[in-house]
Amino acid sequence: MDKIWAFASYNLWSQFAPPVGKEYFHCDMKRGFARARQREPGVAALKDLDNTPQRIGILAQQGVYEFHQNPKLFSRKDAVEQVAEILQLSQESTPVQERVILILTNYQQHPILLGKNIIKLNRGDEGFPKPIILKQGNYLFNFFAAIDCIFAEPDGTIHILDFKTGKSEFDRRQAYLYLLAASYLYPSQPAIASFYNLETGKQSDPLRATADTLQAFKIEMSLIAQRHQKDLKRYRDNPAEFDIIFPPNPGLNCSYCPFHSICQFSSVILEVAA
């Protein structure tokens, strides 16, 4: 079979459209930098910068993984220090260390997965998951869903749990896409999906989806995959039209954009050395 280039994922969808109610934060040009110009040295350097929230997310996931690799840790007084050492936390910045220590302490006190029938628990640094090949009409595309944890409920229901850190709100689109993935990975079992914030202890209600709902999300994924391929081709054919293909939306969001220093439309005022 020919290589399938088209793909879709929650991450790509979130770059096309923000969660409901966050539209003012959306910038297509950010997607352009991240997806169409990511190989340019100046862009790659910025894209690869591991910022604090990302580091905390990865280390938190690794921390949970290490606890469950050695469950005896849950009853040890020095468990947090032990896990911190495995994670080589001392090599991280002070803010990252402080927040990850808090997360590990929280998890030892409230181990949400302890006693669960864990089917899969990712360490968080595995890279791209294996794609699920989806076909919508005549269109084939790769669907990526990076799932943090899967466990089985006592009644056999597959439960997909996504760990969060920080203050970001749960985006239910992500949960529905996990359920779409589960419908292919575990086609004969009912599935639910939920979120758990390792820093705040906040947990979402579990979501379920009907076959019609999953079909709607599958169609949306195929549209995202097609639009993305179309945008990439337009850019390859007309690089000078970057800002037309990926229109900017300067504003508050520029402060959080990794590409603001190279974006001519950014509203962030760069400090110039005297």
Next chain:
Amino acid sequence: MLEGLRTFELANQTEVSKSVKAKTAIHEILTK
């Protein structure tokens, strides 16, 4: 030939219609 074109148009309309319905359904699911 004409029949083939009609079938193609119909298939396209069906895909467009499916897309619109999917978008509407997702919006309702996410905003309810």
